[in-house]
Amino acid sequence: MQEGTLLAGLPRIDAGADARGPRRLFVKSYGCQMNVYDSQRMADALAREGFVAADQPDDADVIILNTCHIREKAAEKVYSELGRLRKLKDGAATAGRRVMVAVAGCVAQAEGEEIIRRAPVVDLVVGPQSYHRLPDLLARAELGGGVVDTEFPAEDKFTVLPPASRAAIRARGVTAFVTVQEGCDKFCTFCVVPYTRGAEVSRPVVQIVEEVSRLADAGVREVTLIGQNVNAYHGAGPDGRPWTLARLMTRVAEIPGIARLRYTTSHPRDMLDDLIAAHRDLPQLMPFLHLPVQSGSDRILAAMNRRHTRADYLRLVERLRRAQPALALSSDFIVGFPGEGDQDFRDTVGLVEEVGFAGAFSFKYSPRPGTPAATMESQAPEPLKVERLAVLQAAIDRRQAAFNAGCLGRTFDVLMEKPGRRPVQLVGRSPYLQAVQALAPPQMIGQVVPVTIVEVGSNSLFGVVNEASGRTRPEPLAAVPGA
Numbered sequence: 001m002q003e004g005t006l007l008a009g010l011p012r013i014d015a016g017a018d019a020r021g022p023r024r025l026f027v028k029s030y031g032c033q034m035n036v037y038d039s040q041r042m043a044d045a046l047a048r049e050g051f052v053a054a055d056q057p058d059d060a061d062v063i064i065l066n067t068c069h070i071r072e073k074a075a076e077k078v079y080s081e082l083g084r085l086r087k088l089k090d091g092a093a094t095a096g097r098r099v100m101v102a103v104a105g106c107v108a109q110a111e112g113e114e115i116i117r118r119a120p121v122v123d124l125v126v127g128p129q130s131y132h133r134l135p136d137l138l139a140r141a142e143l144g145g146g147v148v149d150t151e152f153p154a155e156d157k158f159t160v161l162p163p164a165s166r167a168a169i170r171a172r173g174v175t176a177f178v179t180v181q182e183g184c185d186k187f188c189t190f191c192v193v194p195y196t197r198g199a200e201v202s203r204p205v206v207q208i209v210e211e212v213s214r215l216a217d218a219g220v221r222e223v224t225l226i227g228q229n230v231n232a233y234h235g236a237g238p239d240g241r242p243w244t245l246a247r248l249m250t251r252v253a254e255i256p257g258i259a260r261l262r263y264t265t266s267h268p269r270d271m272l273d274d275l276i277a278a279h280r281d282l283p284q285l286m287p288f289l290h291l292p293v294q295s296g297s298d299r300i301l302a303a304m305n306r307r308h309t310r311a312d313y314l315r316l317v318e319r320l321r322r323a324q325p326a327l328a329l330s331s332d333f334i335v336g337f338p339g340e341g342d343q344d345f346r347d348t349v350g351l352v353e354e355v356g357f358a359g360a361f362s363f364k365y366s367p368r369p370g371t372p373a374a375t376m377e378s379q380a381p382e383p384l385k386v387e388r389l390a391v392l393q394a395a396i397d398r399r400q401a402a403f404n405a406g407c408l409g410r411t412f413d414v415l416m417e418k419p420g421r422r423p424v425q426l427v428g429r430s431p432y433l434q435a436v437q438a439l440a441p442p443q444m445i446g447q448v449v450p451v452t453i454v455e456v457g458s459n460s461l462f463g464v465v466n467e468a469s470g471r472t473r474p475e476p477l478a479a480v481p482g483a
Ligand code: SF4
Pocket: 184, 185, 186, 187, 188, 191, 192, 193, 194, 228, 229, 267
């Protein structure tokens, strides 16, 4: 999860430019990579209309909050942010400048008209399936009265949304996210996604290949294919038949310039045989997989409607590691799910130790209105959730520290992404998504170079570029102590 401001590679102008100059856009993006991607696409759509990036909300003519519904009290946090924006909007109006406020993302989809009722500062509420209509919706909202569009329109937004300009792609760096599917049909009992993002829909292969080709052409070297349930991907191939994610990645890997591929987020039930085999056969596919399990207890997994058992998950991990011995895994966990007993929780901590995750996200369960788990009996008390989260997080941290310590002395291919804080220092990513800092010239940005790890810090690894190595894949993790 991440939270932040998105400047989205739009052209920039000085904050003090003429008021009759280009209109300025500020997007604040919350939550997952899918929102980061959506924010970029909204920015691309408005760039076509002549918008440029504002550095801060105070300078913007249009402010979009691209919201996330996953975190606790998500809607309340949006309303308090809107309270701050009301003051900003009032101040701008006093100075004779009109500011438009839009709410997008999953909170927009879930709350709809309620947002404008509770926060009249909002001019537009737009759901994730309507971003291609954003320029028209903004024009309508300018007439006043508040506009709400949370439909699931018949037209495919991806065929209408304009592609990013070459300049925008370059400004965003050498890695990129590409949404390949949206929505989810799994209906885990704690999750709002099937309600906010709707049924699972996959983009056609040709559309994705075109988008990745444009990215590669502008210098992107690593693409992460994203979706709420990405390995349920079944988009139409050029042959008219549904293609699996593995087949899609094999095609994307052929695009000149694409050195690395990743995908997220996956459901264990959708790890098909060809996807497991891709971890063995596709050199561009990085040996790092985020595979949420949520709990180590079969009783809780059933209550969550996860449709897999602890044993299923362990068998899957074993098959993946047999296919790709260098594979490292991360996961998501929820503690304090309704009815979770001491033994259920111990089973979860035990699973962390048994799998040896290289990292994981863990959360306290918090009810989402409208989901089945929200009304289940035996809701856990807050202090118990806090205590369990601390215990689980400590177990995850220990495994992560052991994994990172095991990287010392090893040589990884690192994709150099951007300048570091020190002169002639670059920051890149290892195959395992660890930040790696090394002394290297700026012209190495965008190159995949072998780096030998000489120091392990708390947030990043430090390495020395080792041009003689020529390694293309990491060694099996069996060689990594503590992994
Ligand atoms: S698979 Fe993921 S997105 Fe789908 S319902 Fe479960 S948690 Fe939500």
